[in-house]
Amino acid sequence: MPELPEVETIRQNLRRGGANSPAILGWTIESAHVLWARTLAVPDVDEFEKRLPGQQVIEIDRRGKFLVFELSQDALLIHLRMSGDLMVEEGSEPRSTHCRMAIEFTNGQRLVFIDARKFGRVWLTAERDLILSGLGPEPLDETFRSQDLYHRLHAHRRRLKPLLLDQAFLAGLGNIYADEALHLARLHPLMLSNQVSAVQAERLWWAIRTVIEEGIRRNGASIDWVYRGGDFQNYFRVYQRTGQPCRECGEVIQRIVVGQRSAHFCPNCQQL
DNA sequence: CACGAGACCTGTTCGC
DNA sequence: TGCGAACAGGTCTCGT
Numbered sequence: 379m380p381e382l383p384e385v386e387t388i389r390q391n392l393r394r395g396g397a398n399s400p401a402i403l404g405w406t407i408e409s410a411h412v413l414w415a416r417t418l419a420v421p422d423v424d425e426f427e428k429r430l431p432g433q434q435v436i437e438i439d440r441r442g443k444f445l446v447f448e449l450s451q452d453a454l455l456i457h458l459r460m461s462g463d464l465m466v467e468e469g470s471e472p473r474s475t476h477c478r479m480a481i482e483f484t485n486g487q488r489l490v491f492i493d494a495r496k497f498g499r500v501w502l503t504a505e506r507d508l509i510l511s512g513l514g515p516e517p518l519d520e521t522f523r524s525q526d527l528y529h530r531l532h533a534h535r536r537r538l539k540p541l542l543l544d545q546a547f548l549a550g551l552g553n554i555y556a557d558e559a560l561h562l563a564r565l566h567p568l569m570l571s572n573q574v575s576a577v578q579a580e581r582l583w584w585a586i587r588t589v590i591e592e593g594i595r596r597n598g599a600s601i602d603w604v605y606r607g608g609d610f611q612n613y614f615r616v617y618q619r620t621g622q623p624c625r626e627c628g629e630v631i632q633r634i635v636v637g638q639r640s641a642h643f644c645p646n647c648q649q650l
Numbered sequence: 651c652a653c654g655a656g657a658c659c660t661g662t663t664c665g666c
Numbered sequence: 667t668g669c670g671a672a673c674a675g676g677t678c679t680c681g682t
Contacts, residue, residue: 381675459676495659497676536652552675
């Protein structure tokens with residue numbers, strides 16, 4: 379479910395506190411409980427539950443779609459994949475049905491990892507860079523320039539949509555924001571990356587950053603039964619708007635399947 | 651190297 | 667109403 383803007387929203391809520399959840403910076407872990415073993419990428423459940431108690435939450439960062447909790451000894455990395463979510467609740471509350479992992483703090487609060495589809499993964503490691511090293515550039519980083527994007531596009535001969543979803547190419551985009559960015563940039567999802575001109579690359583660079591920034595400003599998108607409080611879904615240009623008129627030209631939005639994922643686009647604004 | 655298919659999972663919605 | 671199919675914000679691995 380979560381792409382960069384949703385993950386960033388969660389990070390900010392955990393770091394600074396949100397509407398009805400406190401900031402967890404500085405809290406000390408009392409115990410950890412893994413309820414679905416495969417949630418843990420590394421280490422095994424025994425070591426995970428043994429190593430966490432006593433560690434303090436120093437900082438919360440984000441890299442692509444990974445949440446990175448800097449603890450006193452280790453780094454705790456969490457990837458929400460399709461249906462994962464994190465929330466802070468009273469330690470006395472009954473455990474929710476889809477709770478896969480819970481971290482109890484010495485102040486009686488707990489951080490829970492809720493994940494209906496069980497795709498989410500958690501790493502506890504002292505070597506966080508090993509796990510994050512394969513990721514492409516951070517789209518909002520000031521060192522990421524449009525010329526970088528142009529060169530990266532020309533280093534491949536791939537269709538734009540699957541390429542934008544490739545986290546080694548660029549970190550953080552998912553199905554929503556890739557479709558939105560391509561529409562804003564007026565580029566067809568099937569266009570080949572090495573056919574993109576410098577001007578088009580500049581437009582795509584700007585579009586990617588624009589949709590991500592807007593997503594963050596709106597606290598992410600809330601869709602279906604997964605709700606996180608954001609309202610970016612009310613401003614989608616193409617995503618899940620199949621059959622509805624393009625907000626730019628009125629043409630009917632189309633849905634095609636590319637790389638096993640749905641791609642939404644305007645046949646008029648985004649021509650091959 | 652690029653791409654498609656299948657796997658991993660559960661829940662909701664759609665079509666007959 | 668019921669029931670199976672299709673679909674869902676992600677990523678990995680394998681075969682061509």
